[in-house]
Amino acid sequence: MTVTVRVPAKVNVQLAVGGVRPDGFHDLANVFLAVGLYDEITVTEADELTITCAGPDAAQVPLDATNLAARAALALGARHGREPRVHIHIAKDIPVAGGMAGGSADGAGALLACDALWGTGAPREELLDICAELGSDVPFSLVGGAALGRGRGEILTPLPVGGTFHWVFAVADGGLSTPAVYAECDRLRVASGTGATSADVPDPEPSPALLEALRTGDPLALAASVSNDLQAAAVSLRPSLTATLSAGTEAGALAAMVSGSGPTTAFLVQDAESAEKVAAALSASGTCRAVRVTSGPVAGATVL
Ligand SMILES: C[C@@](CO)(OP(=O)(O)O)[C@H](O)COP(=O)(O)OP(=O)(O)OC[C@H]1O[C@@H](n2ccc(N)nc2=O)[C@H](O)[C@@H]1O
Ligand SMILES: Nc1ncnc2c1ncn2[C@@H]1O[C@H](COP(=O)(O)OP(=O)(O)O)[C@@H](O)[C@H]1O
Numbered sequence: 001m002t003v004t005v006r007v008p009a010k011v012n013v014q015l016a017v018g019g020v021r022p023d024g025f026h027d028l029a030n031v032f033l034a035v036g037l038y039d040e041i042t043v044t045e046a047d048e049l050t051i052t053c054a055g056p057d058a059a060q061v062p063l064d065a066t067n068l069a070a071r072a073a074l075a076l077g078a079r080h081g082r083e084p085r086v087h088i089h090i091a092k093d094i095p096v097a098g099g100m101a102g103g104s105a106d107g108a109g110a111l112l113a114c115d116a117l118w119g120t121g122a123p124r125e126e127l128l129d130i131c132a133e134l135g136s137d138v139p140f141s142l143v144g145g146a147a148l149g150r151g152r153g154e155i156l157t158p159l160p161v162g163g164t165f166h167w168v169f170a171v172a173d174g175g176l177s178t179p180a181v182y183a184e185c186d187r188l189r190v191a192s193g194t195g196a197t198s199a200d201v202p203d204p205e206p207s208p209a210l211l212e213a214l215r216t217g218d219p220l221a222l223a224a225s226v227s228n229d230l231q232a233a234a235v236s237l238r239p240s241l242t243a244t245l246s247a248g249t250e251a252g253a254l255a256a257m258v259s260g261s262g263p264t265t266a267f268l269v270q271d272a273e274s275a276e277k278v279a280a281a282l283s284a285s286g287t288c289r290a291v292r293v294t295s296g297p298v299a300g301a302t303v304l
Pocket of ligand 2 (some may be wrong): 062067096097100104106176261
């Protein structure tokens with residue numbers, strides 16, 4: 001028997017980063033939006049746990065027990081007294097190490113797929129607990145749509161969205177390490193004299209204007225309120241992102257931002273027609289490796 005699950009990428013329309021906590025994580029107000037770029041995770045009964053991956057960035061995906069999809073199968077199996085004898089195939093379309101939660105998508109997808117394959121029938125709460133153990137972004141990959149993530153991003157509240165938002169993503173050459181970008185954010189804060197701990201940095205809060213823009217589905221209002229506290233750190237580590245951001249703005253994007261920890265850049269546009277125009281201009285600019293056009297919100301991990 002075989003089960004396939006489709007899982008979307010995300011963009012953070014607000015990423016407010018608090019001070020670094022004693023456990024090394026940062027408290028967040030993380031407003032996630034699931035967008036229509038997908039990985040597909042297929043699990044098949046097998047003699048032992050094995051993984052394959054296909055797609056343009058497949059060479060950068062680990063195929064051992066560190067793969068989040070393998071860790072998900074192991075975690076569900078351990079809770080239900082079951083050896084994870086499965087082959088996991090990842091059809092990867094989400095850019096790797098791009099700030100779009102591709103690894104998290106694979107973790108959430110493999111979890112849901114194994115649950116279906118094994119007939120485990122794990123309650124949603126248990127699946128969300130396992131997701132949070134796997135990584136801060138993994139619960140959102142399961143849930144999809146739009147949500148506010150508190151804590152380190154794993155405590156989710158679904159958010160109402162009143163329309164479809166159109167996006168262009170510029171994929172950069174190479175990735176950025178998420179821990180390195182958080183560390184650079186701390187370094188920049190210390191260097192500017194504010195300090196980087198929870199005692200120094202105000203508690204992160206969601207922007208009321210941003211939540212209202214999502215609720216009404218108004219792209220101009222959303223463009224006026226998006227923010228990403230990791231952007232300066234990503235640009236500091238990858239200065240060439242400035243040229244990509246400018247190219248999208250000059251082409252008419254309503255907002256230009258780094259997606260999460262980057263280095264993918266995200267451009268909010270008015271409609272599907274302007275998306276094509278901005279995408280063409282970004283391609284022609286020579287400031288990125290690839291350009292993707294999509295929209296959101298879309299559903300979270302779904303069994304096909
Ligand atoms: C920045 C964000 C924004 O959504 O995603 P990406 O843009 O990388 O996809 C997330 O916070 C990434 O979440 P995720 O990639 O799941 O991170 P985890 O595996 O939980 O943690 C990896 C490392 O990132 C740092 N980290 C992560 C989350 C958080 N709230 N504070 C942190 O400081 C820590 O150094 C941690 O060891
Ligand atoms: N399915 C996966 N399981 C584990 N690690 C992965 C997986 N896919 C990618 N990775 C690795 O995890 C790191 C982060 O990748 P990814 O989740 O794609 O990016 P990001 O955290 O920026 O959204 C990269 O080093 C990548 O090689």
